Amino acid sequence: MNGPATLNRSDGKLIITVLDRGRGDKAVALTKKAGARGGTVMLGHSSSGNQFYDFLSIGEIDNDIVLTIVQDEEFAPVMAKLREFKAQGKRRAGFVLLLDVRNIFKPMLQGQKAASSFSDRSPNMNNSSDYSLIMFIVNKGYADDLMAAARKAGASGGTVLHARGTGKEEDVRFFGITLVPEKEILLIVTENSRSEAIIKAIKDVPELNQAGAGIAVRIAAEEFFLLGKNPE
Numbered sequence: 001m002n003g004p005a006t007l008n009r010s011d012g013k014l015i016i017t018v019l020d021r022g023r024g025d026k027a028v029a030l031t032k033k034a035g036a037r038g039g040t041v042m043l044g045h046s047s048s049g050n051q052f053y054d055f056l057s058i059g060e061i062d063n064d065i066v067l068t069i070v071q072d073e074e075f076a077p078v079m080a081k082l083r084e085f086k087a088q089g090k091r092r093a094g095f096v097l098l099l100d101v102r103n104i105f106k107p108m109l110q111g112q113k114a115a116s117s118f119s120d121r122s123p124n125m126n127n128s129s130d131y132s133l134i135m136f137i138v139n140k141g142y143a144d145d146l147m148a149a150a151r152k153a154g155a156s157g158g159t160v161l162h163a164r165g166t167g168k169e170e171d172v173r174f175f176g177i178t179l180v181p182e183k184e185i186l187l188i189v190t191e192n193s194r195s196e197a198i199i200k201a202i203k204d205v206p207e208l209n210q211a212g213a214g215i216a217v218r219i220a221a222e223e224f225f226l227l228g229k230n231p232e
Helices: 024-033 053-057 076-089 143-153 168-173 192-202
Strands: 006-020 039-048 061-071 094-108 131-139 159-163 182-191 214-220 221-226
Touching: 006 024, 006 076, 024 039, 024 061, 024 143, 039 143, 053 076, 061 076, 061 159, 076 094, 076 221, 094 131, 131 192, 143 159, 143 182, 143 192, 182 192, 192 214
Parallel strands: none
Antiparallel strands: 006 061, 006 094, 039 061, 039 159, 094 221, 131 182, 131 214, 159 182
């Protein structure tokens, strides 16, 4: 009989796959064939950055965003399997982004073989591509304004997810901020050469020039490619 579970810690990769709505489960099934243990599908939409088109729903496309966490030794076959999406469906079906992550915690039963420890990782495994992921978490209603500013600075588009904050009334009194529970998460994948200009342009958006309006994170991507039939 197995004893209580313990937490095993290891390094790995986070694969973010953005596809047209309804294709997320298909992507998860594809990655599981290559050894992934599953994935998390979230709903979002692509923003064109053109407020008039978005108002008419011309510039928006509903998306599935799939998060897949794999260990270092697992990501190569999973990424190779995702590339097969290029031979399926329409010309452009989405994109795949590979990010390096540390300290993956996974419950392990006594007697189970633990994954390689994060301390065993070789430094030269951290390879970067020519792309970065810029993530903005802002109050609801600001994502389109950010996307419009980012497009003027060279961004080709972005993906918006809807979320909520976890603040309480006590936090408002303590920090002196306005509590807005509804949030939007804007994901922009861009060439490294354009990332600084995009961040600078978004800093100049008037709605963000106030305390507690949002935060931004930039993460170097190890790999990036488009999905679909001959998407290049």
